[in-house]
Amino acid sequence: MKRSTASIARLWPKTLRNRLFVILGLNALIPLLLVIFISYKSVYPLLDQRIRTGIQSNLNLYQLSLENTLVSLNNVSQILAFDGRIGKKLSLFLSEKDLYTKTQINNDILQDLNIISSTNPTLGLFFYYFKDNQNILYQNFSVNKQFALEKLPRLVELNGITYYGPHRTNREFSDVQVLSVARKIVLPDREDVYVYLETGYNIWNKIYQTGRKQNMNDFHLIVDQQNRITYSENPADFPIGTVLKYDPTGSKKESNGYYVFDTQSNQGWKAIDLISKATYHKEIKNWFEQLVVILFLSLLLGSLFAWLIWRMVYVPLKKVNRDMRLIEHSDFDTPLSEFAIVEFDSMMKHFDVMRHRVKELLEENAAKEKRRADFEVEKLLYQINPHFIHNTLDTIQWLARLKGQEDIDTVATSLNKLLYYNLGKKGPHSTIAEELEALRDYLALQKIRYDFDFSVNIHATEELHCCLVPRFILQPLVENSLYHGHFDDKNGLIDVTVEPDGADYMIIQIRDNGRGMTPETIARLLEKQSDEQNRIGLGIGVYYVKRVFDSQYDGHADFSITSTIGEGTCISLRIPRTYAMKDGDTL
The missing domain is CATH 3.30.450.20 (PAS domain)
Known part of the structure; x- marks a missing residue:
């Protein structure tokens, strides 16, 4: 007994995955095999065959009845055609000129039609139809005024006879379903004559009355x-x-x-x-009744299997929960639990790594909090510098005015306003009006700095003054024109224009009449910030503007530089129009 138990223990899987696979596999396989066995052996084949046989038998009966009905109509139409007795009289009636003789032929035709109608009780509407002039003769009932052979559902055409499938009768003031045929009558001088007959369509009702399930x-x-x-x-x-x-x-x-x-x-x-x-x-309801019994048995087996799974998972999870509570109370040194299941042992190894990592993070966070306090003090010290610069420039401006030094007053005023704008804390965007004002202050400084003459024309459509643009983009582009334009031998001219481009965009252009740039120079300006660029202005240039466009507009704005040697350079910016609101929002 002990040996057999040990053999079973060796065969039983050691991992939770394999144990669940075996248990749930049996839980799904046993009911499925029972369902397949019962369905295959008894229920489905018999019921399916019975249903198929009954349907096909009734369908064959319907097809035969429909054929017989159409054959009957065909036989009657043959009597009414030219090769029948009435058809010949119709030919004489149409060709006779004598009124008395024509009346006698007409009476004979009517008498024959009455005989045919009385001897064929299933026959409905019938008449002769002249297609070219759409005349109707010898109808036994009133004909619908909308009658037309082309509108009927044609079933098949054989030997000059057209069979029509079930349709609404062409008898006036009636709405029954009928079958019909139209036979072409060959007359010596007419090619458009047809005889049209109808019979009632109630074949399926007869089949249902014979015992067909409805x-x-x-x-x-x-x-x-x-x-x-x-x-x-x-x-x-x-x-x-x-x-x-x-x-x-x-x-x-x-x-x-x-x-x-x-x-x-x-x-x-x-x-x-x-x-x-x-x-x-x-109709295979017996199969479902048996399935209910099988599902009930499967439920009992599934409940037993679920209990076994619960026992295998619950005990280890209870221990894991205890170890987590130790961490919750900052106990990182108590040894973790061990299990006899591979998956749980592997999980606890990772849990132990995580526990040590949490301990390290807590210690690291405490150190960061201390460093953050030191950084706040350092930040306050750095904030003193901009205020000191502004206050110093204000003092220089006051002294210059006091001494009558207008150039120094202009430089100090423009530099103070420019630094206030560039180092301000109004966010990453500013309006066109603010950008142009800062550009004018910058140009005032540059006119004193450079030893050559240049002029800057600024034109901005008034409706665009409130449009938002990234802060500090016009100054680097104008600075590029001053630096690369080389206006030494002629009066420099720089045009700055801001104009609308449709309802949603605006175009900003900075155009100069300098010496121009080669494509290599343009590519170098757009690729990176060189040391040469860092030596002019505030150390940022065209590369800065290009990076701002790529990051803020995500492909919805265009940035281009065109230049011709000896003629000058044009920088174009096509930007979506976004308006600043009074409360600081945008539209």
Whole structure:
């Protein structure tokens, strides 16, 4: 006994994954095998075969009845045609000129038609139809004024006879379903004469009365030789005139969510019976009753298996929960629990690594808090510098005015305003008006710095003054024109324009008449910030503006530089129009 128990223990999986696989596999496999066995051996094949046989038998009966009905109509139409007795009289009636003789022929035709009508009780409306002038003769009932052979659902055409599928009768003031035929009559001097006959369509009702179950919720179609639907009991899913598509070779033919049963007549048309899949399988209710019993047994087995899984998982989780509470109380040194399951042991190893990492992070965070306090003090010291610079410039400006030094006053005023704008804390954006004001202060400084003459024309459409742009983009571009324009030998001219471009964009252009730049120089300006650029202005230039565009507009703005040697350079910025609101928001 002990040896057999030890053998079972060796075969039992050691990992939780394999144990769950074995238990849940048995839980799913046993009920599935029972369902497959019972369904295959007893329920499904028998019921399926019975249903299919019954449907196909009734469909064959319907096809045969429909064929017999059309043959009867064909026989009657033959009597009314030219090769019949009445057809010959019709030919004489149409060709006779004598009124008395014509009246006698007419009375004979009416008498013969009454005989045919009385001897064929299933015969409905019939008449002679002259297609060219649309005249109707010898009708036994009033004919619908909208009658036209072209509007009828043609089933098949054989030997000069056209068979029409079920349709609404052409008898006036009636709405019954009928079958009809139209036979062309060959007269010596007329090619447009037809005899048209109808008979009632109640074949399916007769089949139902013979014992067919009416709870199948099925629909019936009739299709012509090209599989075009001429009659449909479900026009919503299978409209008349459309082509019925299905695979005629499968064991179960399907179309649009229905099972298709068909039978073909000798004349080429097909009778179709459509049964929805849900309705078809509904009759196999005994299979579901057996399935309920199987599911109940599976539930009992599943409950037992779930209890086993719970026992395997709960005990280790309880220990893991205890170890987590130790960390919650900042106990990082107590040894962790060990298990006899590989997955839990591996998890606890990672948990131990995490525990040590948490301890290190807490210690590191305490050190960071201390450093942060020191940084706050240092930050306050750095904030003193800008205020000191502004106060010093204000003092220089006051002394210059006192001494009458206008140039120094201008330099101090412009530099103070420029530094206040560039080092201000109004956020990353400013308006066009603010950018242009800062640019004017910058140009005032540069006119004193450079030893050559240059002029700057600034034009901005008034409606764009409130538009937002990234802070500090115009000064680097104008600085580029001053530095690379080389205005030594001629008066320099720089045009700065801000104009609308449609309703959503605006264009900013900085154009100079300097010496121009080569494509290599332009590429170097856009690629990186060189030491040469760092020696002019505030140390940032075209590269800064390009980076701002790439980061803030994400491809929705255009930045381009065009230059011609000896003629000058033009920098164009195409920016979406965003307006500043009074409360600081944007529109």
